[in-house]
Amino acid sequence: xxxxxxxxxxxxxxxxxxxxxxxxxxxxxxxxxxxxxxxxxxxxxxxxxxxxxxxxxxxxxxxxxxxxxxxxxxxxxxxxxxxxxxxxxxxxxxxxxxxxxxxxxxxxxxxxxxxxxxxxxxxxxxxxxxxxxxxxxxxxxxxxxxxxxxxxxxxxxxxxxxxxxxxxxxxxxxxxxxxxxxxxxxxxxxxxxxxxxxxxxxxxxxxxxxxxxxxxxxxxxxxxxxxxxxxxxxxxxxxxxxxxxxxxxxxxxxxxx
Numbered sequence: 179x180x181x182x183x184x185x186x187x188x189x190x191x192x193x194x195x196x197x198x199x200x201x202x203x204x205x206x207x208x209x210x211x212x213x214x215x216x217x218x219x220x221x222x223x224x225x226x227x228x229x230x231x232x233x234x235x236x237x238x239x240x241x242x243x244x245x246x247x248x249x250x251x252x253x254x255x256x257x258x259x260x261x262x263x264x265x266x267x268x269x270x271x272x273x274x275x276x277x278x279x280x281x282x283x284x285x286x287x288x289x290x291x292x293x294x295x296x297x298x299x300x301x302x303x304x305x306x307x308x309x310x311x312x313x314x315x316x317x318x319x320x321x322x323x324x325x326x327x328x329x330x331x332x333x334x335x336x337x338x339x340x341x342x343x344x345x346x347x348x349x350x351x352x353x354x355x356x357x358x359x360x361x362x363x364x365x366x367x368x369x370x371x372x373x374x375x376x377x378x379x380x381x382x383x384x385x386x387x388x389x390x391x392x393x394x395x396x397x398x399x400x401x402x403x404x405x406x407x408x409x410x411x412x413x414x415x416x417x418x419x420x421x422x423x424x425x426x427x428x429x430x431x432x433x434x435x
Contacts, residue, residue, distance in 0.1 A: 183415035187212030190263040191412060192255065192308070194246055194300075195273030197224035199373035200323060203401035204270055204408040209237030211409055216259045218244045219273065246273045246300040247292070256307040265315070268412040269308045271301045272323040274341075282336030290337050297341035298348065305352055305363075313359035320363040321411045322349050323404075326427050329367065342367070346423055353421030362420035366407045369427025371399040394429030 191208050195201040197219035205215045209232045217225040217232075222243040229239035240262050244255040259266055275296040278289040301322055312318025327335055328342030345365060352363040370389055390396050407424045410416050425431055 183417070184409065184413045185212055186268075186409070186413055189213045189267040189412070190216070190259065190265050191268035191270060192216045192218065192259050192266055193270040193272055194218050194244065194255075194304070196270075197221060197228055200368065200371060200401045200404045200408075201270070201272040202228050203405040204272065205239070206232060206235075206237075207402070207405040207409050208268070208412060209239060210235070211413070213268065213412070214238040214240070214263055216255070216263075217241050218255055220245045244273075246304070247275075247296045249303055252300060252303045253307060256304070260311065266308050266311060267318055269304060269318075269320045270323070270408060270412070271304055271320065271345075273300070274323070274338075276335060276338040278337055279334050281333065285337050293337050293341050294344070297338070298344045301345060301348060305348075309352070309356055309361055312361045313356060316360040318361045319412050319416070320349075320352065320361065321408050322363070322365045323408070324349075324365045324367045324423065326367050326369050326425060326431055329425075329431060349423070350421045357420050362411075362416070364411045364416070364419060364421065365423040366404060366411065367423050367425045367427070368404045369393070369399060369425075369430045371401060371404060373401055389430075392430065392433055393427075394433055397428065399426065399428060 186208055191213045193201050193205040196205040196217045209215045217229045217239055225241040229241050232239040242255050242258045244251045278285050322345050324345040325342040327339035332339050349363050349365045404426050407426050
């Protein structure tokens with residue numbers, strides 16, 4: 179991969195929620211492309227498993243556990259990465275929560291605040307801590323993992339969709355603020371992907387059947403199929419792209435009802 183714009187050799191990437199699913203696949207791919215990656219999620223043992231696999235494959239990985247809903251842990255993640263690797267070039271805001279499944283107007287204040295805090299406010303914390311050092315060097319990339327849930331309505335994950343729509347707006351505003359300093363901020367909006375996080379959706383056989391029937395590719399996605407977009411946005415291959423959202427959904431958003 180050397181001498182291509184996709185080469186990440188020498189780059190340091192922090193990926194939240196990277197012990198499984200899209201976060202794990204993204205970290206593993208970026209490591210294969212040469213990046214030094216920080217694996218982070220709430221459970222240290224799960225992170226170590228991912229880091230060990232990356233090291234066995236010849237990559238460089240470091241573990242810093244972090245619950246993104248706690249500001250002190252977010253601060254420790256960014257500070258720990260900078261101490262260990264000396265810099266952050268790529269920040270992937272992937273960790274998210276969805277503690278509520280049901281009608282939007284029945285959600286409790288506690289559940290709504292948890293969704294907005296973890297899915298939006300934590301991204302602001304992460305960016306506030308990581309972007310200034312990128313700007314000081316005149317180069318850096320932030321990738322926010324959003325969802326097509328932020329582009330369409332839902333009868334069961336409406337609050338989650340609100341948080342993901344907010345991430346689109348966050349991305350556009352930060353892109354405008356930090357573009358003059360060489361920092362790019364973009365989103366990836368996956369459709370339904372076979373992850374533990376989305377299990378409530380794809381384990382429902384009738385719902386899955388309907389989704390596949392209205393998806394041009396006639397199936398749901400796999401985590402590895404989202405990782406490519408993340409790596410692209412983190413690399414110099416996307417050097418003239420900021421404030422944008424890449425939809426990776428098997429064609430769902432293009433399909434007629």
